Amino acid sequence: MRFSHIYIEERAxxxxxxxxxxxxFEGAEIVKISHYKDIFNRKHQNFSAQEESxxxxxxxxxSVRFFKTAPVCQDFDLxxxxxxxxxxxxxxxxxxxxxxxxxxxANIVIFVNTEDYDGDVDELLKSGPVHINTSYETDLLALNxxxxxxxxxxxxxxxxxxxxxELRTKSAPSxxxxxxxxxxxxxxxxxxxxxxxxxxxxxxERRLDSVRSxxxxxxxxxxxxxxxxxxxDHKKAYGDLLDRLTDTVDLSKVRDISIGTFRISKDxxxxxxxxxxxxxxVLFPFENEDGYCVYxxxxxxxxxxxxxxxxxxxxxxxxxxxx
Amino acid sequence: xxxxxxxxxxxxAPIITRLGLRPVNDERVFRIFRSEDIILTxxxxxxxxxxxxxxxxxxxxxxxxxxxxxxxxCACPDESVKSxxxxxxxxxxxxxxxDFYPDMLYxxxxxxxxxxxxxxxxxxxxxxxSDSLFEMEASAIFxxxxxxxxxEAIVFLKIVSDxxxxxxLTAPVVQSLVxxxxxxxxxxxxxxxxxxxxxxxPDEDLLKLADELKCSEYMKNRLFEVAxxxxxxxxxxxxxxxxxxxxxxxxxxxxVINEILSHLY
Ligand code: SF4
Numbered sequence: 001m002r003f004s005h006i007y008i009e010e011r012a013x014x015x016x017x018x019x020x021x022x023x024x025f026e027g028a029e030i031v032k033i034s035h036y037k038d039i040f041n042r043k044h045q046n047f048s049a050q051e052e053s054x055x056x057x058x059x060x061x062x063s064v065r066f067f068k069t070a071p072v073c074q075d076f077d078l079x080x081x082x083x084x085x086x087x088x089x090x091x092x093x094x095x096x097x098x099x100x101x102x103x104x105x106a107n108i109v110i111f112v113n114t115e116d117y118d119g120d121v122d123e124l125l126k127s128g129p130v131h132i133n134t135s136y137e138t139d140l141l142a143l144n145x146x147x148x149x150x151x152x153x154x155x156x157x158x159x160x161x162x163x164x165x166e167l168r169t170k171s172a173p174s175x176x177x178x179x180x181x182x183x184x185x186x187x188x189x190x191x192x193x194x195x196x197x198x199x200x201x202x203x204x205e206r207r208l209d210s211v212r213s214x215x216x217x218x219x220x221x222x223x224x225x226x227x228x229x230x231x232x233d234h235k236k237a238y239g240d241l242l243d244r245l246t247d248t249v250d251l252s253k254v255r256d257i258s259i260g261t262f263r264i265s266k267d268x269x270x271x272x273x274x275x276x277x278x279x280x281x282v283l284f285p286f287e288n289e290d291g292y293c294v295y296x297x298x299x300x301x302x303x304x305x306x307x308x309x310x311x312x313x314x315x316x317x318x319x320x321x322x323x
Numbered sequence: 324x325x326x327x328x329x330x331x332x333x334x335x336a337p338i339i340t341r342l343g344l345r346p347v348n349d350e351r352v353f354r355i356f357r358s359e360d361i362i363l364t365x366x367x368x369x370x371x372x373x374x375x376x377x378x379x380x381x382x383x384x385x386x387x388x389x390x391x392x393x394x395x396x397c398a399c400p401d402e403s404v405k406s407x408x409x410x411x412x413x414x415x416x417x418x419x420x421x422d423f424y425p426d427m428l429y430x431x432x433x434x435x436x437x438x439x440x441x442x443x444x445x446x447x448x449x450x451x452x453s454d455s456l457f458e459m460e461a462s463a464i465f466x467x468x469x470x471x472x473x474x475e476a477i478v479f480l481k482i483v484s485d486x487x488x489x490x491x492l493t494a495p496v497v498q499s500l501v502x503x504x505x506x507x508x509x510x511x512x513x514x515x516x517x518x519x520x521x522x523x524x525p526d527e528d529l530l531k532l533a534d535e536l537k538c539s540e541y542m543k544n545r546l547f548e549v550a551x552x553x554x555x556x557x558x559x560x561x562x563x564x565x566x567x568x569x570x571x572x573x574x575x576x577x578x579v580i581n582e583i584l585s586h587l588y
Contacts, residue, residue: 004427031437042473043469045475046473049428049473050426053427053428055427230588232588283551284587299588
């Protein structure tokens with residue numbers, strides 16, 4: 001990974017994480033900035049042009065750092081489920097990624113004031129156990145090699161009672177911390193979907209290898225067949241994925257599996273289509289249900305039922321969550 | 324279109340010659356030189372005239388897929404960089420304190436610096452303790468151009484002419500500074516010409532199909548959406564229509580669209 005430019009808020013300069021990140025990209029041009037929004041929130045940015053050459057922005061997050069998980073996101077029946085904005089945007093390039101509909105540009109922001117996040121966690125824990133999704137607006141494991149942020153959350157989960165962290169990824173990590181409080185959530189898609197729409201992510205082969213290693217190590221694993229993307233031969237594609245999954249992974253060891261077809265808010269879809277031009281993943285003529293664009297009910301049903309039924313041959317139905 | 328803006332004619336002259344630009348005689352306010360895909364404007368010095376010319380030129384000649392290049396001389400307190408050219412990665416407006424960031428998407432190989440725009444000639448004391456570039460137009464050009472286009476389309480090249488003392492800056496001196504850096508300027512011009520956004524033309528056949536289906540505005544949007552999806556899958560929407568065209572009325576048109584939808588999955 002390489003960044004030609006790193007923009008750093010003046011107030012972020014002295015944080016240890018800033019130093020760590022800078023040491024990984026010694027040749028990068030450093031531009032000092034007053035506030036990350038001056039660059040991240042500029043008008044009329046061209047997401048696809050920026051994707052070709054993403055820049056890194058290091059900033060201090062002095063705003064709200066934790067958000068209650070909305071029902072349309074996944075909270076797995078957890079009472080106190082939050083997601084955190086540790087970083088914004090991703091090193092991967094999935095054509096259907098909602099971040100392309102939500103953010104004004106493709107540059108990656110890393111918030112370096114980790115100790116403030118730790119303090120917030122302490123506050124949250126005062127009212128009972130919490131589940132924190134650390135990778136809702138990024139793929140933290142994919143950023144870990146130069147930020148160490150996934151490691152940081154793992155250490156925190158080991159240290160703080162009542163804290164469960166979830167690290168969701170389309171990468172293929174090879175090192176795992178074994179704890180019921182650290183959930184490695186692997187997003188799985190058929191090879192066809194990965195090849196067509198999930199650019200720069202790990203191949204299905206590598207993701208499955210990684211799942212297997214995690215389970216062999218005794219780590220807690222969640223599998224996410226979500227979002228399922230419609231392609232004309234979807235049954236065959238998802239059938240092949242399930243064959244490979246059930247052939248190589250002992251599903252009884254998996255904590256749970258989530259299934260869900262692609263869905264996105266109407267406003268984000270408009271922007272997403274602009275930012276993923278010509279992508280059939282986002283150009284599908286969706287139906288609008290209460291402001292969310294979804295596949296037609298019949299197709300949704302067909303896609304989820306097919307996967308759910310196949311999975312139920314291998315895993316207790318109570319461990320399958322449909323979103 | 325690629326729009327080049329320079330403050331003074333001596334900054335523009337070598338570029339005009341190298342790119343073979345011809346004067347545009349029907350422009351009354353600004354001096355303009357052009358070729359088929361490049362328009363160079365001599366804005367005059369200062370933020371107000373720079374902003375006015377950018378706005379005028381883009382409004383009059385903009386195509387929606389434009390790139391903007393500001394090239395010119397500047398001051399820098401670091402004497403060792405005199406006569407060198409820099410790509411600007413940050414612009415600060417001295418009056419308002421606002422900062423602006425052009426996207427750095429082009430691999431120009433040029434050294435980079437931050438730039439500060441003043442509303443008056445910069446004196447040595449203004450630059451104390453800084454290693455930035457100083458001049459009088461850039462922030463206004465960026466701010467005005469940003470009304471029309473995105474930060475990926477705006478590029479600034481600055482050649483260091485002095486360290487705050489402009490007394491020796493005659494027209495021939497300025498011209499020779501630009502000449503010395505002309506290859507780099509033209510390299511960026513080429514990059515920008517390559518990068519102009521492709522504007523998708525409205526699909527004539529699709530518009531015809533919308534007419535044949537007697538589409539309302541809502542139906543037209545749905546039809547375009549379906550056609551866009553099919554195109555992204557390498558398919559032609561007409562292959563999904565068995566009904567004779569044109570249809571009799573809107574209702575029948577709607578039935579055709581629903582029929583296409585039913586074949587999608
Ligand atoms: S891995 Fe996730 S966050 Fe990253 S681009 Fe893909 S969908 Fe978006």
